[in-house]
Amino acid sequence: MKHLFSLGVAAMLAAGVPGAAKADTAGDVQQQCGTCHALTHDYATLGIQERAERKAPPLDFAGNKFQRAWLVSWLQNPTRIRPAGVFPPAHVKDGPNGDVVDAASLAEHPAVPAAQADAMADYLMTLKPFDDLIKAETYQPGTIAKSMGKMNFGKFKGCDACHQDAPNSGGVSGPELYTAWIRLQPAFISAYIANPLAWDPHTLMPKGDIKADAVHKLADYLKVIGEKQP
Ligand code: HEC
Ligand code: HEC
Structure with a gap:
């Protein structure tokens, strides 16, 4: 009897008990990722010193930020997003x-095996504390002439001081933005440009006083440079 019972449990585990599987993934993420990444918004209540000590970008609002398909593939084959790391002053030298x-x-x-990447992406996509910021967004993706968008991104708004809009073109203290459109949700891109502090009180990105339609044009430029060509 005892033997049969344990076989039954093993079969149940193999078939995957939905609740248990999710709890396990949450535990795996906490254990394998939580040493570097924040998974709750607690950092918002800490002093600004927290930003200098941060080992990785926060993941507590991952479900409001990332494209799931990008997460799944990036976790298996991660490439650099921030040319000078999470805290650029620590990785930049005078030349x-x-x-x-x-x-x-x-x-x-660290890279994650395929099956785990899928489960972890599912779990990360459930972390959505900022649904209200996304719901308040009025951005409808549109288009803009690339030359106009570039002038806006550079000369007019100064985004290129910190961000690259093409490989090796632009500043290094912020994430590369020529991949933003495949990494990030359109509403997040717009909401973050409009008010980075609403997402992270310790962000290194300044809040420029940009009108909504100008924010949308910047988002459209990221679409033009980042969209996969059909
Ligand atoms: C040793 C520390 C460390 C560990 C452990 C770690 N990461 Fe990271 N992670 C980083 C750093 C540093 C970056 C920033 C990389 C960059 O921008 O080039 C990053 C970036 C990311 C990003 C992109 C975030 C963004 O806002 O651009 C995701 C998603 C991510 N990690 C997920 C995970 C997951 C899931 C795990 C656990 C399986 C994990 N990481 C484990 C340090 C870590
Ligand atoms: C002073 C440097 C600086 C300037 C200027 C700046 N940013 Fe940023 N930006 C950052 C940093 C740094 C981050 C990442 C958040 C962090 O590390 O605190 C960021 C994040 C972002 C993100 C989210 C990207 C991601 O992968 O998480 C977008 C989108 C963005 N910036 C767009 C813009 C646009 C558009 C402009 C011009 C209006 C701009 N930024 C101006 C530094 C800057």
């Missing part, structure tokens, strides 16, 4: 022509 990224000081991101 004869300005700042130089000390790439050797940047660690590779």
Whole structure:
């Protein structure tokens, strides 16, 4: 009897008990990712020093931010997003022509096996504390001439001081933005540009006083440069 019972449990586990599987993934993420990434918004109540000590970008609002398909593939094959890491002052040195990224000081991101990447992405997509910010968004993706968008991103709004809109073109203290459209949800892109502090009180991105339609044009430029060509 005892033997049969344990077989039954084993079969149930193999078939996957939905609740249990989800709890396990939450535990795996906590254990394998929580050492570097915040998974709750508690950092918002800490002092600004928290930002300098941060090992990784917060994941507590992952479900309001990322494209699930991108998460699944990136977790299996992670590439660098922030050219100078999470805290650029720690990875940038003076060079004869300005700042130089000390790439050797940047660690590779751990990769996750395919099956786990899928489960972890499912779990991360449930972390949605900012549904209200997304719901308040009025952005409807549109288009803009690339040259106009570039001028806006550079000369007019100064985004290129911190962000790259093409490989090796632009600043290094923020995430690369020529991949933003495949990584991020359109409503997040717009809401974050409009008010980065609403997402993260310790963000290093300044809140520019940009009108909604100008924010939408910037988002459209990220679409134009980042959309996969059919
Ligand atoms: C040793 C620390 C460390 C561990 C452990 C770690 N990460 Fe990361 N993670 C980072 C750093 C640093 C970055 C920023 C990389 C970049 O921008 O180039 C990052 C970036 C990310 C991003 C992109 C975030 C964004 O806002 O652009 C995701 C998603 C992510 N990690 C998920 C995970 C998951 C899931 C795990 C657990 C399986 C994990 N990470 C484990 C350090 C870590
Ligand atoms: C002073 C540097 C700076 C400027 C100027 C700046 N940003 Fe940022 N931006 C950042 C940093 C740094 C982050 C990542 C958040 C962090 O690390 O605190 C970020 C994040 C973002 C994100 C989210 C990307 C992601 O992968 O998480 C978007 C979208 C963005 N910025 C767009 C813009 C646009 C558009 C402009 C121009 C209006 C702009 N930024 C100006 C530094 C800057």
